[in-house]
Amino acid sequence: MTETSSPFAARTSRDAVEKGTTFAPKFDADGLIPCIAVDADSGAVLMFAHMSVETLAETVRLGEAVYWSRSRAERWHKGATSGSVQKVVEMRTDCDQDVILIRVRVEGSGASCHLGYRSCFFRAVPLGATPTPATELTVVEDGPLFDPDVVYGTKDKS
């Protein structure tokens, strides 16, 4: 294979990264950058995943969320199996450019969680007391919107 140059700018000074307008995302030791996906209309946080250099570039170009699955160690075009493609309405990065935020509209069932919920964050943690191993979560989302066994069958979830 031919070595390809990065589609992203090099990171120079801290000031340039934090206050400038050059897009110079930081990838971690595994070559990944975390990505938060939120619903473009409601603002609800839907999921959290990672992108590689290649899949971040592909997401920018395509306007659909393409992640890197750490568990499967492969490119993960969200919705390829489930139909829950995430159309990217807006992409942002944070002050030190080591996190990506995407505002998306989800196609198909509208569920982004592999369990069929609209959001992966469907359970709340009780506050106000020191947590213990007996601390119980509360389900705070309606759903699921689909049956994962029907949608994925024996396939990996995407």
Add this chain to the structure above:
Amino acid sequence: MTETSSPFAARTSRDAVEKGTTFAPKFDADGLIPCIAVDADSGAVLMFAHMSVETLAETVRLGEAVYWSRSRAERWHKGATSGSVQKVVEMRTDCDQDVILIRVRVEGSGASCHLGYRSCFFRAVPLGATPTPATELTVVEDGPLFDPDVVYGTKDKS
């Protein structure tokens, strides 16, 4: 020092973690869990940081965001210097319980970014073309709400 037991439940089966109601957060190899903070009212994503076992437990108990600063390698009670304390209205976790989401109301200036912006995600990435090192970000937030040099002076930012 006395060894203290974890305030969180052990992670047993994948089904228990994903579908159950036992709070069993996963900490990475560095003992940290990522945390997304959003504005409790507008839903806007404000910042992304990490918590340790101790600071997650403290956040739950106190109802104020306490992070672990990776750059300073120390406990980080958000707002201790700047006054931008994040009061936690709700905490959630995701399907595999390896991410924390907090809905917060920010005291003081209302800014969560150390540069004085309400959100760290104040710049947008242009979509629809393959990114290049010349790709320019666009500032999409008003601000900053405070002057970092005045608020922090020579102190570390918190």
